[in-house]
Amino acid sequence: MSRFVGSTEVAVAEVALFYGSDDGNTESIAHRIRARLGEEVVDLFDVADVTQLDFENYDKIILGIPTWDFGQIQSDWEEFWDDVSSVDFSGKTVAMFGLGDQFGYGDFFLDALGMLHDVVKAAGARMIGYWPTEGYEFDASKAWLEDKSLFVGLGLDEDQQPELTAERLNRWCQQIHAEFPLQSPLQDIEDQ
Numbered sequence: 116m117s118r119f120v121g122s123t124e125v126a127v128a129e130v131a132l133f134y135g136s137d138d139g140n141t142e143s144i145a146h147r148i149r150a151r152l153g154e155e156v157v158d159l160f161d162v163a164d165v166t167q168l169d170f171e172n173y174d175k176i177i178l179g180i181p182t183w184d185f186g187q188i189q190s191d192w193e194e195f196w197d198d199v200s201s202v203d204f205s206g207k208t209v210a211m212f213g214l215g216d217q218f219g220y221g222d223f224f225l226d227a228l229g230m231l232h233d234v235v236k237a238a239g240a241r242m243i244g245y246w247p248t249e250g251y252e253f254d255a256s257k258a259w260l261e262d263k264s265l266f267v268g269l270g271l272d273e274d275q276q277p278e279l280t281a282e283r284l285n286r287w288c289q290q291i292h293a294e295f296p297l298q299s300p301l302q303d304i305e306d307q
């Protein structure tokens with residue numbers, strides 16, 4: 116695939132992954148997802164540096180967002196909020212992952228993931244990558260679906276359960292690989 120930047124044609128990958136990150140955890144996970152799906156398959160974007168136009172070139176999109184400050188949206192996503200709310204996601208398929216701390220912020224676990232999901236879904240996206248809530252301990256989350264058995268995306272906790280992250284990433288990447296679907300084979304990654 117390709118797009119034009121001014122009059123120059125540049126290649127774009129099949130998938131775009133947009134992330135925001137204050138302390139680097141979400142950024143590091145973004146790289147680990149890209150390593151699994153394939154470096155050639157995923158273009159990575161820090162949401163601090165993007166415009167709405169960057170969304171237009173892709174119909175397969177991954178979004179990564181941590182929750183901060185008792186249920187708040189990470190700062191770069193917050194600055195981009197009005198813009199992302201007005202992207203037309205119809206015809207696009209979106210998978211999401213969120214980072215949080217289930218013991219430190221058990222009443223607000225992954226809230227920003229839930230808030231971003233609701234905006235993107237309302238804007239017409241086909242949502243994939245929903246993930247079981249089994250194996251986490253917390254009291255409340257805006258990333259819960261109504262029956263509380265699923266999160267609206269992959270939940271990761273680098274503060275309390277970093278030892279579970281590699282296996283969760285392996286399983287979730289297999290899941291979204293099938294759900295998008297993607298043709299290129301998954302990479303076999305050992306990144307514990």
Ligand SMILES: Cc1cc2nc3c(=O)[nH]c(=O)nc-3n(C[C@H](O)[C@H](O)[C@H](O)COP(=O)(O)O)c2cc1C
Pocket residue numbers: 135136137138139140141142181182183184185186187189214215216217220223224225226273274
């Ligand atoms: C001051 C502070 C507030 C936080 N608030 C929440 C919260 O409300 N909900 C949650 O799930 N995690 C919360 N976290 C945990 C972060 O989401 C977690 O550390 C995450 O990995 C940070 O990602 P980043 O390094 O990409 O910014 C908080 C962490 C800190 C230090």
